[in-house]
Amino acid sequence: MLIRMSKKPSKDDLPLSSDASHQLGEYLNRSLHGDCVEVLKEIPVSSVDMVFADPPYNLQLGGTLTRPNNSEVKGVNDKWDRFSDFSSYDRFTEDWLSSVRRVLKPDGTIWVIGSYHNIYRVGAILQDLGFWILNDVIWRKTNPMPNFRGRRFTNAHETILWAAKDKSSKYCFNYDSMKALNDDLQMRSDWLFPLCTGSERLKSEGKKAHSTQKPEALLHRILIAATKLNQIVLDPFFGTGTTGAVAKRLGRNFIGIEREEDYVKLARQRINRVKKIAEDELLASVTKRELPRIPFGWLVEKGMLEPGQTLTDIRRRHLAKVRADGTLITADFRGSIHQVGAKVQKAPTCNGWQFWCIEEKGKLVPIDTFRQKLRADLH
Numbered sequence: 001m002l003i004r005m006s007k008k009p010s011k012d013d014l015p016l017s018s019d020a021s022h023q024l025g026e027y028l029n030r031s032l033h034g035d036c037v038e039v040l041k042e043i044p045v046s047s048v049d050m051v052f053a054d055p056p057y058n059l060q061l062g063g064t065l066t067r068p069n070n071s072e073v074k075g076v077n078d079k080w081d082r083f084s085d086f087s088s089y090d091r092f093t094e095d096w097l098s099s100v101r102r103v104l105k106p107d108g109t110i111w112v113i114g115s116y117h118n119i120y121r122v123g124a125i126l127q128d129l130g131f132w133i134l135n136d137v138i139w140r141k142t143n144p145m146p147n148f149r150g151r152r153f154t155n156a157h158e159t160i161l162w163a164a165k166d167k168s169s170k171y172c173f174n175y176d177s178m179k180a181l182n183d184d185l186q187m188r189s190d191w192l193f194p195l196c197t198g199s200e201r202l203k204s205e206g207k208k209a210h211s212t213q214k215p216e217a218l219l220h221r222i223l224i225a226a227t228k229l230n231q232i233v234l235d236p237f238f239g240t241g242t243t244g245a246v247a248k249r250l251g252r253n254f255i256g257i258e259r260e261e262d263y264v265k266l267a268r269q270r271i272n273r274v275k276k277i278a279e280d281e282l283l284a285s286v287t288k289r290e291l292p293r294i295p296f297g298w299l300v301e302k303g304m305l306e307p308g309q310t311l312t313d314i315r316r317r318h319l320a321k322v323r324a325d326g327t328l329i330t331a332d333f334r335g336s337i338h339q340v341g342a343k344v345q346k347a348p349t350c351n352g353w354q355f356w357c358i359e360e361k362g363k364l365v366p367i368d369t370f371r372q373k374l375r376a377d378l379h
């Protein structure tokens with residue numbers, strides 16, 4: 001059943017954002033009502049930066065599941081999750097994936113979340129359509145639903161496929177932001193989050209308003225990982241609008257499409273309550289590669305370090321003298337801060353900025369501190 005999108009703007013829709021609105025006009029920052037394949041035909045080609053999709057799982061549940069105390073388990077048994085067989089699910093998957101591929105920019109990425117019921121089928125179709133899988137992230141649930149019948153393992157995770165539009169796409173990955181989020185350790189592909197519960201879970205007449213509302217924390221990580229401020233995120237299976245709520249808070253634009261009218265209303269009200277974090281400075285993801293390059297020689301030219309000054313490492317095992325041309329010299333070697341750092345340690349490479357220090361009032365200060373001061377002056 002195809003439902004045409006209602007073009008009439010709702011009072012609950014957000015005002016359009018400035019820079020991207022020229023291309024997407026009436027679709028931007030709105031929760032659109034309709035079938036995603038139909039609505040996407042109206043969205044301009046190559047216009048969105050990232051897609052997050054949480055499609056029906058095709059759980060194929062039969063009968064009623066009860067707990068040991070005979071209470072009924074409220075699983076996912078909605079009509080939107082019913083398909084007659086695997087091939088009809090595959091046709092549906094190919095249709096919506098082709099539609100989002102058309103509107104995704106060449107350097108854009110897509111994230112698709114699913115369970116063992118559908119994710120392998122989705123993964124194969126993604127690859128057949130030309131997407132290039134970058135990671136399969138495991139969302140491990142801290143509070144999964146137990147396996148009440150005790151006939152299988154507790155199903156405690158979902159898989160999120162992250163793919164670029166093409167093998168050659170220059171996609172956005174905010175590596176340094178991810179590392180910072182993870183206490184300065186490289187972010188891994190296994191993520192630990194609870195299911196969406198408590199006050200975050202939308203309720204209608206005292207019951208869950210939607211059976212599969214995703215946690216905002218998951219979307220926060222995804223948007224910070226793979227988008228920049230003001231970019232455009234599409235969610236073709238918007239449900240309660242989790243993607244839109246997090247996108248708004250983080251200063252990203254969104255387009256949400258949802259087929260069930262009740263969910264559309266819920267999403268609009270929810271997103272209207274969200275406030276964008278006020279300062280863009282707090283939202284921009286600055287990668288180290290984007291920071292202005294500071295040659296070591298500038299420190300010498302600017303008199304922050306003197307020719308002849310001695311540098312040492314944090315354990316005071318090696319000494320080198322600064323030369324007027326911004327290179328270092330030891331008894332055996334000469335070269336850049338990185339080359340000499342590597343040679344004295346007999347290491348293949350060395351980040352000289354972090355390795356070399358100067359002594360100030362009895363304390364060792366990494367030369368990187370001077371680089372940061374210079375960078376701050378450049379702003």
Ligand SMILES: C[S@@+](CC[C@H](N)C(=O)[O-])C[C@H]1O[C@@H](n2cnc3c(N)ncnc32)[C@H](O)[C@@H]1O
Binds near residue numbers: 054055239240243258
């Ligand atoms: C798994 S839920 C998404 C939940 C959402 N991520 C959230 O946090 O609330 C899938 C949603 O897709 C919607 N849906 C199913 N088929 C659709 C279609 N062809 N076009 C648009 N929405 C569809 C369903 O109504 C359902 O709300």
